[in-house]
Amino acid sequence: KAGVTQTPRYLIKTRGQQVTLSCSPISGHRSVSWYQQTPGQGLQFLFEYFSETQRNKGNFPGRFSGRQFSNSRSEMNVSTLELGDSALYLCASSLSAGHTDTQYFGPGTRLTVL
């Protein structure tokens, strides 16, 4: 069974640009969550989608947005990039909503903002 895949694996952008990251969950999983990992703040929750609906959102500005498609694939968008957005962005998938079961993480997308 294929794991969680994320594309692209690496991105370099400049301040002010926008970026879209993609996450394909494990087959049959309907929940996708996104996390940001930085050396200073550690792993922080961005949002969770289940059956194309955003269930929960972390404490991030509105520049961070996401969506989920009918096949459960999810995209995350960051607009007007800032230097502080440089991070490893991880997505996780699971069968159920609400983080009540095992979360399976992808390899991440490393975003560098210059």
Add this chain to the structure above:
Amino acid sequence: KQEVTQIPAALSVPEGENLVLNCSFTDSAIYNLQWFRQDPGKGLTSLLLIQSSQREQTSGRLNASLDKSSGRSTLYIAASQPGDSATYLCAVSTDKLIFGTGTRLQVFP
């Protein structure tokens, strides 16, 4: 506000030792607790999940315990190997995962 702490922050041991990694959390209202490992620059690999109603889970050389009333979990690694070198993260689940800062483990031959 839920806070998760991991002790120690780093650990370096010779191969073959038995290890205990600690995780503590401030609010016992959790669905479950999950342990992960992360290799440098990589994603997270799930090791064990303990539901809030359970006391422990075992997988191979790994054993995790949960004491919800005291807000503690431990990950026990038996007979450590160099391949166990990684950062170990615990996370408590409410309506999202709240992660600790991790324990960086190095096992040397």
